Amino acid sequence: MTINVLDIKRLDLNLAVVFIALWQERSVTKAASRLALSQAAASAALARLREACGDPLFVRVRGGMTPTPRAQAMAERLEAGVADLWEVLTQQHAFDPASASRRFSIGMSDDFELALGPHLTKLVQQDATGVSVMFRQTNRHAVEQMLNDREIELAVVSGPIKRAWIAQEQIGESGYACVVDEKAVHVPLPLSLEDYLALPHLLVSFSGRTGIVDTALRALKKERHVYAALTHFSAVPAFLTGTRAVVTLPTHAAAALARMSRLGTCAAPLDLGVYPVHLLWRRDSDGESAIDWMKERIKLAFSAALADAASIGRRRRTRSAGKSH
Template identity: 85%
Template structure:
């Protein structure tokens, strides 16, 4: 479609930026602060937007501003358009890790920190002595706000996050595995379902209440006994070592914990499925060579973590088969 530049000239494209800020913040005051504008200037811009669209766009409700149906219909296209415009106009900036002094802020939950964090820091150290990584705790529930507030520049999360202003790439898949102290549980590995349910369970969950295992067991009309619940994977070895118990974890975290402790990892005795792992970043950073360089390092690190998870599961199965023979 050919654009009439004279018609475009009559519009203030800054209004689109202000719309997106209000849409994301649900507040004129917060949008103004984010854009370094006065509240009066932002309110005036909103008035011009309303006149141009012949719609209120945002109406005041308790706790903020609620978008109208017209605003909801506009939001995705405007977010995408602004991000595309930024990407086109921003020249790719070269990044040389051997000479650059740069600290990256990367968000991920501690299962990913355990699995890919050590690989990532080694790759970074090999590339440049003055490049460093700061890890921040995040997950799919908090990552959007942290990227929006620029607390982090990139993130690794499980599942799917879909917002037009967030760029994403699936860097792999992960599943689930069991972690035990093999000497303490005194049963063959990999665990049978009956042995699995006869052993007390250590739950690691964001909510601290239930997990994917409970959902799968309900379908089988079975249940397990959870003797303790944690919210962080890093504490698992302290709870399982010399203890007759089992924890069911993301396979990449299970492999990492088995590698660094006396714990053993094996396949789970029921089908818990697989899930995508996504790498996220702000689309307006697509022109930054440093961000592109770090994305490649993160993908390499996760590939190494997945390879370790694969190797441990295969080795545990093989060892179990030899023991039975």
């Protein structure tokens, strides 16, 4: 197909980007925010799109905008075309880890940073000594904005994020475990529910108020005494070492903290369930070889973190069995 450059010149290719933002957000206001445009500018761009296509493209409905059949027919080809254009202009060579000099910005909360961060940096350094990894604090509440603003390229969070422009993959599951200083609590592990409730509790929570344990205990018509509340997992050893207390953490974080301290772990004495862990990235970075390479390393690192948690559980069961003989 021969392209008439004069025809292309008359068309503002930025309109394709506006179309994609509208397609993904179904809202002029949200599309404008993502593109760092005023709402008036986004509305004007939509008007030019409608004129160029001879179709309304997006029609107002309750709660947002819905695409017309013409827009639905255009969307896949436009997304693919803009992605190809971006790759051609910005990705001159396939990513070669052995020779690359690149910094990746990855968002995750500090429980994931503790558990998979060391594994990830070791994996990266094995194959790409010129590559560096910058970890940025994020969570389910902040990750969308950070990806949108390109503060981070990838993120690891608990649970999925429902945004059309965010691509995601479940990379595993995690649950919950107790962490104690075994010499300080003076009770055998694993903890019984009675011993668990008799101990003062250290809480690690985004809100600093309540956590999943409190929800589970309310269902049992029981409660615990929280003597201190933290917002960062990394502070747990300083608070718990030498203290008669217990903290309930995601299993991967519990294993990481036990590995680097004298603290012990055991299963929680009540059913707290499991939750999915997702790897997130911007959909417009699909196909970038550097991003694909890092995604695979993150998945390997999380698998290694889960293996750490499983091995600690096996060691605990073995010690318990030995004491019972």
